[in-house]
Amino acid sequence: MKNTSSHSYPRVVAATAATFFLFTFLSNLIFVNTASAADIETGRQKAQVCIACHGAAGNSEIPEIPALAGQTAQAITTALYQFREGNRKNPAMSPFAANLSNADMNNLAAYFASEKRAASIRVSSNDAVAQGPELAKKYNCVQCHGPLLLGQQHIPRIAGQQHTYLLAQLKGFKAMTRADMDGNMSSAASILKDNEIEILADYVAGLNH
Ligand code: HEC
Ligand code: HEC
Secondary structure (H helix, E strand, C coil), rough: CCHHHHHHHHHHHHHHHHHHHHHHHHHHHHHCCCHHEEEEEEEEHHHHHHHHHHHHCCCCCCCCCCCCCCCCCHHHHHHHHHHHHCCCCCCCCCCCCCCCCCCHHHHHHHHHHHHHCCCCCCCCCHHHHHHHHHHHHHHHHHHCCCCEEEEEEEECCCCCCCCHHHHHHHHHHHHCCCCCCCHHHHHHHHHCHHHHHHHHHHHCCCCCC
16 A cells, blocks of 8 residues: 655655755865866866767757856856756756766866857847846846856856757746756746747847857
């Protein structure tokens, strides 16, 4: 006979443990914020397998796949950690994070963060150019992602990211299907109207700075 309460308990414990490890890991990151040339070089070699999808130097040319070039190192490490631990899942990406060590993740992050982001080829619609900046202020996107949306620490750069990817992530946060380390991004997206998501993704994807 099934006892539901004894089945749900371990899940709560597992979730609590996962959160604990995530925060322990993130607080450790604070002390690993200076990448050496050797880290970058080790990361570059390890990254050969990644560029098949993420593009040369991490400049993705595939609409569903995010660019990694010029992303903040902490955002990359955090994402890899979430994929490795299974908090964030994607059938294409998850297998490539599964066997990475913490050192691998830091080196890969150091490498991709050191690469220059190629200019965005997205031409935002007139509506997006007109309304995007106001929405980004109204909903505090600029507070967290930085005034130019270039990211800071674990908060990812979104300026000039692939449009299809941005749209999918924003819809995913709103629908609570995209993992969210601390809940901040899901609550930011929860109040967006669908047409505002369209405008924001269109605006942000076309930013070239
Ligand atoms: C087979 C294709 C493929 C390969 C190879 C691949 N990735 Fe990915 N990666 C993806 C996809 C697709 C996503 C977007 C997943 C999603 O929509 O959540 C992604 C997402 C990511 C993200 C999250 C970026 C963000 O802005 O949140 C990081 C970091 C990342 N990959 C790093 C790597 C690294 C490092 C490697 C090599 C070790 C790698 N990927 C190999 C397909 C791939
Ligand atoms: C309170 C801080 C905060 C606010 C406000 C916020 N974000 Fe975020 N955002 C984050 C964090 C943290 C993440 C990383 C979440 C994770 O992967 O765990 C994120 C991730 C994202 C991503 C996914 C990027 C990627 O590379 O996968 C997009 C897109 C995004 N935010 C867009 C926005 C937009 C547009 C707004 C305004 C409507 C916004 N954010 C407001 C903190 C914030």
